[in-house]
Amino acid sequence: MPLPDAAGSAAAPASDAGRKADEFGAYVAEHGIPEIVEVLLPDTHGVLRGKWIPGGAGGKIWKDGVAIPLSIFGLDIWGREVEETGIHIETGDRDGMCRPVAGTLKPVPWSPRPAAQVMISMFEPNGQGGERPWDLDPRHKLEAQVARLAALGLYPCVAFELEFYLMKPAPGRDGAPEPVFAAATSGPARQNMYAMSDLDAYAPLLHDVREAARIQGLPADTVISEAAPGQYEVNLYHRRDAMAAADDAILLRRLIDGVARKHGLRASFMPKPFLDFAGSGMHVHVSLTDAAGNNAFGAGAAGETLLRQAAAGMLATMADTAVLYVPSYNGFRRLVPGSYAPTSISWGYDNRAVAVRVPNGPPKARRLEHRIAGADAHPHLVLAAILAGMLEGIERELEPPATLTGNAYEAGAPLLTYDMGEAIRMFAQSEFVGRAFGPEYRRVFAIMKEAELMAFERRINLLEYETYL
Template identity: 70%
Template sequence: MQGPAQDGSGAPERAAGEEAASYIGRHGVPDVVEVLLPDTSGVLRGKWVPGTGMAKIWRDGVPMPRSLFGLDIWGREVNATGIHIETGDKDGLCRPIPGTLRPVPWSPRPAAQVLLTMHQDDGSPWMLDPRHQLKRQVARAAALGFVPTVAFELEFYLLKPWAPGEVPVPIFPHTGEARQNMYSMSDLDACAPVLHEMRAAAEAQGLPADTVISEAAPGQFEINLYHRPDALAAADEAILLRRLIDGVARKHGMRATFMAKPFTEFAGNGMHVHISLGDGAGGNAFARPEGEGERLLRHAAGGLLATMKDTLLFYVPSYNGYRRLVPASYAPTGISWGFDNRSVAVRVPNGPPAARRLEHRIAGAEAHPHLVMAGILAGMLEGIERAIEPPPPLTGDAFQVETERLSPFMGEAVAGFLGSDFIVRTFGEEYQRIYGVMKREELAAFERAILPLEYDTYL
């Protein structure tokens, strides 16, 4: 496994001499290097660079337009952000993130890939890059003596190919029937060739893939990543895992989707995040004796609940994602927490004290891992710094308990984000404005669209 990802701004010459040379020594010179920059929506933007020019990527960096962080989910410029042609559409200098140079096993030609992060001309971070927002929260945790330990779980559907105008259909692995078959070994066996190749590709890339599960719906699976004592590396690897799953699925003539709610009748795709706070000496701060660990965990949960409306747009950034936040749909609907309870938004899983952690269950699988992690960590630290006490933990079916609800409407989430003092204090007024404007315009595009159901009803 390759080492943890760090910030890409330091010692590019040394990195070029060591990381690129090490890669070539193990894999040979690739035909191309795919340089990958996740935009504000987590969509990968980038270039193919000839493999013979690999060292130049580290030595000189890769220029990319700063305005890539002002694109909507379709890749169109959102002019209201004010960061496009009116600024001259200047480039930012993108540096490779050490530890993310990996082979691309599903490529038909020898290829490598590396994640980038964007900086300004003077080397300072371009704060519209979500990775820098997460890095700020990691630094905030470090100042309090904490090292976040993080694991992502990603759900996805495998789909049959479909033609334009057709409705996508999931792979029905075993019987060909559309039915629930949770944790089915037969469904894993039926899709074994593609799932085993995903596991092999993860091993080849050094991604810490753990369990593979057949989930709650036909053709739905989950791949988990091991816990990492590095929140930045964990989010980087979640981005790379999504690319891997999509790439291997295409190689097998399928499509993979992380769409939050692709089918009305079946469960949506979630991105569950497990997080504990290391104490810097290898211990878990949530396991500290004499009640201190329980107090820290309680305040961290309190902060997550208190800021949940403010940060909801990070966790559910898509119009479709709000279709997932409905009762009895394997997604939380209330601002709630509890112990060993999968119906709440923030769960404390069972386990020994050394493994005590929080599981954040709100995010859709299409969300940006760096923004999801930044929102979670910011909420936890807010709770710890302000000693925020949560309400009593819920037991039983949280869908049946009267609690404050998460909004199922994107418009309310946008308004909550744009009106939040917490977002201004934590992420900056400019980030609040630009992210909020982008999501407001995406919402307007969906609200203008005429649905097929309307034609079926009125024509």
């Protein structure tokens, strides 16, 4: 992975900076007035919700904020109210005030008309004429963990890797989606991992992804053809600003989807769209630096101790936070032995079969790679859980289990659950989650995921009809 970039130094929470900076005026001076400004609010599931605001009124976003109901964080993955959360009409369905996230106002290159986009974050009145962060906004959960690390003089340096499938625009004969290379050649012989020919086949689209990332200032790095037909991966450079790194991942998903649609295709971040092919993950590389930007993990014996403690905390809290990494019914289908998706609570050096990997590299690039999350997971929640786990290990001076070598699937390490219901129950009952995310967040998130699970379990699938009719 690339070394940290100098631009990503530790900074104050982006939401605070966004209230003070008139980014819109600078944007207009460079790009002109857009026809619309798309305000983007990632909800509990990472789904982008928001509004289109006329470009001529764009400056009001920074001056006045954007009013959106607080209960948007009580919607399920389909955008329906989960009444059991108790944050909808029974509260009067109050508005919160959303503020722009500094540095996220960018052009939208794939838009058919001149457009800008900006991420926003939710706040609520504090009863004293001011406002405070809305507890259910995942962005604030990550901010809290970053602040805890900063109090120890540590700053996360983070990079995300994102896998996805390019899909044909219409489903196949059985109603299922088809990857772009679905044809008579599909099957195990068509996996074609790392094939340059698969990059060449969709070079115009992939070049447009890279160009859109350049225009938007997203630090895109490597693009590769992955382990399945039509599957690709885009890597992002490390940033020393954890908040910006998570924002990058959210915005990269939107960018890839937008460019794919412009080319008449679809991009899917579904974790396991095909049983016969590899699932799509979101790997997260994390190191900890000191205030000067030096990698604390690479500081000799003390750095190795810190790395071991951080890994120990990630492993010790992994079962309780699994539903943050694998937040969907489909995501648990990805955790298959032998698939390069981890199935055990394990770690090792340069081993892609474990959950937490220490990649090879010089001391200045020493880091931990978290390999569990599905491509559909919420980057801010994933990173918040990783950092909270690291803090647990560092503050309690935990010692990790033995590292695994070779085939981790057969090593006998404790297994991650394959059951979404069990993952939800462990999250809901976790004392650690209550401390790291707060009891109210734990309660609401668990209720929402339980409702999502029930929606799937109440649906009769095609195989049942084929079997019993």
